[in-house]
Amino acid sequence: MGTRQRLFLAISCVGLFAGCCSAAQQSGNERLSVPDMSQLNEIGAQYLPGGYAKSNFTLDDAKRLVLQKCRKAHEGGDGSQRAAGDFNETATTVRLETAVHRLMDCAKDLVNVTKLLEEIEEAKPRGDLDEVFEKYCANLPRAKSCVHDFNDALLPCMTSAERAQNTVMVSIVDQLLNFICMKNGDHIALFIAEAGPECLMQNKEHIGQCINSTYAGYMPKELSAAVELPELLLGPRQCLDLRDLERCVVRHVEQCSNITPANIVESIFRFVLKQSKCQAEIDKTLQPQKLQADSSKAAALPWGGVKVMLAASLLLPMLLST
Numbered sequence: 001m002g003t004r005q006r007l008f009l010a011i012s013c014v015g016l017f018a019g020c021c022s023a024a025q026q027s028g029n030e031r032l033s034v035p036d037m038s039q040l041n042e043i044g045a046q047y048l049p050g051g052y053a054k055s056n057f058t059l060d061d062a063k064r065l066v067l068q069k070c071r072k073a074h075e076g077g078d079g080s081q082r083a084a085g086d087f088n089e090t091a092t093t094v095r096l097e098t099a100v101h102r103l104m105d106c107a108k109d110l111v112n113v114t115k116l117l118e119e120i121e122e123a124k125p126r127g128d129l130d131e132v133f134e135k136y137c138a139n140l141p142r143a144k145s146c147v148h149d150f151n152d153a154l155l156p157c158m159t160s161a162e163r164a165q166n167t168v169m170v171s172i173v174d175q176l177l178n179f180i181c182m183k184n185g186d187h188i189a190l191f192i193a194e195a196g197p198e199c200l201m202q203n204k205e206h207i208g209q210c211i212n213s214t215y216a217g218y219m220p221k222e223l224s225a226a227v228e229l230p231e232l233l234l235g236p237r238q239c240l241d242l243r244d245l246e247r248c249v250v251r252h253v254e255q256c257s258n259i260t261p262a263n264i265v266e267s268i269f270r271f272v273l274k275q276s277k278c279q280a281e282i283d284k285t286l287q288p289q290k291l292q293a294d295s296s297k298a299a300a301l302p303w304g305g306v307k308v309m310l311a312a313s314l315l316l317p318m319l320l321s322t
Contacts, residue, residue, distance in 0.1 A: 067092060069229045070157035092157075099153030106146035110139045120192065129193055133185025140181050144174055159231055168276060169234070175275045179268070187264060196261035203252045210248035214241045236285060239278035242269070 067089060074087045119132045151170055158166060180188055191197075200207065218230050218238075234242075246269035253262040273279040 063093070065227065065229050066096065066157065070096075072228075073157050073159055095153055096157075099150050103146055103150045106142070110143055110146075111136060124193065127193075129189035130184060130186060133181070133189050137181035137185045140177055144177060147173055162232055165233060169232075172272060172275045176268070176272065179271050187267075191261060191264045194258050194260035195256070196264065199253055199256035199258070199261040202256060203249075206252040207249055210245055210252070213248065214245040234276055234278065236281050239273070239276070239281045240285060242273065242278060243282050246270070246273070 070092050071087045071089070116132070116136065120129065123129050123132045148170065151166070155163065155166065246266065250262055250266045250269070253265055256262065270279075273282070
């Protein structure tokens with residue numbers, strides 16, 4: 001696996017544009033392009049359930065699923081009262097395709113991935129990676145604006161529950177970009193300097209297993225004409241699964257020769273948990289379990305032991321004061 005592919009994995013891990021995958025495999029001065037289905041299938045074969053890797057899923061199938069979701073949301077199929085009138089499939093298709101192209105054009109203008117990779121390779125020996133990312137992080141406001149525009153185009157296709165969480169989701173993206181570009185990109189520069197991309201590549205199979213063990217249950221085992229897109233929500237169950245995913249991924253990445261990439265990956269997970277209010281949900285869910293465990297321990301302690309502990313708690317301050 002070459003430097004370009006390794007860098008893409010690092011960038012995708014911290015939430016930058018996923019389209020870097022195809023650009024990272026290009027040469028010369030070509031810029032970012034939308035990944036084709038063969039590249040998406042290759043990614044799916046590594047990280048998604050087995051039925052996905054073996055399916056004949058096409059780009060047209062993907063469009064059909066999205067339009068199906070948009071139609072259902074428009075007609076109030078999620079139980080909400082939506083806009084009146086017939087669903088205009090042509091207008092919806094044009095709106096979504098335009099939004100995708102605008103997002104990709106924005107990415108092209110903000111980041112020439114081939115040039116970025118060259119700059120990184122030149123800066124690494126000098127220890128100047130921070131200067132490279134400082135330049136790109138200066139475009140952060142425009143990157144956020146592009147993401148917001150894309151989100152606005154998707155809003156009519158969201159269920160009422162998804163729309164209720166949408167503000168939080170957009171805020172998470174904004175704050176995650178802020179986190180990545182904190183101190184002019186110190187996090188991503190340090191991640192690359194400390195062999196973070198190489199560490200992720202060494203553990204890509206384990207990471208795929210972590211994803212499958214936590215999130216495969218939200219998706220059908222195989223892609224077919226009967227499949228519907230799931231709701232993109234972050235409720236109590238999803239929060240607990242996100243915590244489990246963090247523990248699983250970090251446990252494997254910690255096995256790399258350098259602990260820094262694991263620390264950064266863990267920081268990103270913890271940041272998302274905090275910004276999404278998931279940490280509070282996790283604490284609320286686990287607190288009864290902790291209280292029950294503590295109660296069981298106290299009940300199992302002989303009364304004589306309890307008296308000894310009480311006596312010790314009274315005598316210890318007196319002994320320490322003499």
